[in-house]
Amino acid sequence: MRDVPKIPDSTKNSLHLRLVQRARTRWPELADVRMRYRAGLAYVDGVLADGEVLPLCRLRYLSSATVWGFAIYRASHDDYEDNYLPSGSPTGSAEEALDCACGLYLNDPNAWTDPRRFNGEHH
Numbered sequence: 666m667r668d669v670p671k672i673p674d675s676t677k678n679s680l681h682l683r684l685v686q687r688a689r690t691r692w693p694e695l696a697d698v699r700m701r702y703r704a705g706l707a708y709v710d711g712v713l714a715d716g717e718v719l720p721l722c723r724l725r726y727l728s729s730a731t732v733w734g735f736a737i738y739r740a741s742h743d744d745y746e747d748n749y750l751p752s753g754s755p756t757g758s759a760e761e762a763l764d765c766a767c768g769l770y771l772n773d774p775n776a777w778t779d780p781r782r783f784n785g786e787h788h
Contacts, residue, residue, distance in 0.1 A: 670705050672726045679730055680707060680759055687760045691776075692767045707733075708745075709763060711770070721766035724759055735762045737769065751777040 672680075681700050688695040688711070697712040705726040711719045723745040725734030734756050736745040750757045750765050768776025 670726055670728050672702060672705055672707060676726070676730045677702060677707070680724075684709060684759055684763050687763055688767075691764060692771060694771050695767070698763075707759075709759075709766070711767065719770050721770060722762050724762055727756065731758060732756050733759050733762060735765070737766055740770075 677700070681698070684698045684700070688698045692711070694713060695711045696714045699710040699712060699718065701708040701710070707724040707726065709721045709724065711721050713719065720738040720740075722738055723736040725736070727734055735748055735750055737748045738744075739746050747755060749755050750761050752761065764776040768774055
């Protein structure tokens with residue numbers, strides 16, 4: 666794995682707040698969002714109402730609080746694999762990453778519909 670810059674504490678705090686807010690508005694099945702950090706990586710877990718913890722994704726810090734690298738948690742392998750967001754990009758907002766992972770683990774494929782790809786415009 667290549668070296669990744671360390672996530673500043675202020676970015677950790679804002680990241681967690683943004684993901685909790687997104688979960689409250691889009692993912693009512695989640696009672697909480699938990700974060701774990703290792704070097705320049707942020708691991709995102711969802712907590713269900715019954716206390717079950719679902720590993721969801723890993724975000725790679727790219728020296729910006731708004732754009733993150735994305736890796737999905739693979740339950741079948743108990744690991745994280747770099748992947749693409751519904752936009753077709755391997756990087757995006759933390760909220761996009763949360764939506765993508767929750768779409769998989771909370772069984773809501775509507776989360777993968779990126780309006781930028783389906784608005785009739787060519788990109």
